[in-house]
Amino acid sequence: MRHKVGTGTLDLPLRMLEHLAHRSQPASLGAIAKEFAASKATVYRHLQALAQRGFVQQDAATGNYEVGIKLVVLGEAARGRFDIVRAGHDELIALRDKTQQAATVCGMVQDAPVVLDLMQGHTVIEFGTRPGTRLALESSAHGKAWLAFSAGAAIAQALVRAQAARSGLVQEIAKIRKRGWSTAPDEVIDGVNALAAPVFDHSARMVGSIAIVGATQFIPREPSRAQIEAVVGAARRVSRALGWKDNSASRREGASNGTKP
Secondary structure: OOOOOOOOOOHHHHHHHHHHHHOOOOEOHHHHHHHOOOOHHHHHHHHHHHHHOOOEEEOOOOOOEEEOHHHHHHHHHHHHHHHHHHHHHHHHHHHHHHHOOEEEEEEEEOOEEEEEEEEOOOOOOOOOOOOOOEOOOOOOHHHHHHHHHOOOHHHHHHHHHHHHHOOOHHHHHHHHHHHOOEEOOOOOOOOEEEEEEEEEOOOOOEEEEEEEEEEOOOOOOOOOHHHHHHHHHHHHHHHHHOOOOOOOOOOOOOOOOOOOO
């Protein structure tokens, strides 16, 4: 089916991206130009611009074009954000109200935990962290949860760095895996602590983390049992909303049980 060439500057390149994304095989410059009844020069110019940004890649041997890794990354980030933010929104509000502390949800975007949603707490302290804030893997409660329960090149590299630095982080990550939650007192901001737990999807893959954040006077280095149960319980419920099943033989809702959320 032929498509009319749009008059908007972004119309043609966006439809070209959509076309390539739905194809099972790369397409030649001529085929793309024919599909949109556009000149090869115009299509080539758009493809080059898209390739420079990583949205399209060209096969060196055939010269054909297909979607690039940047488009895949953005698609995965958008899908994950939609799922976990939608599933976790009400739980985030309930967690904030129950603990009185700020509550956050993070997802992994381009190898770093990124805040996707935030509910300010009911204390006099308001945090400058906003959706879109990137957090460090090695020095944040969210990041440590990802190190403990996720996988991938960035995770492996961070653990190698921690092993080489002999900072005690490797031992801490092992402890987090056992107990099911992480903290980061005075690590992101002096006088502030966070308590985080992982969120899993239907395939038992970690897709997010949920946490409370507050002054260390409210969330001490060793959080209270009530705080741990609140955070881990919220993470469990969000995980179940995403299709996760707890298959452990002995399910304990207590936060120090050492299982996944």
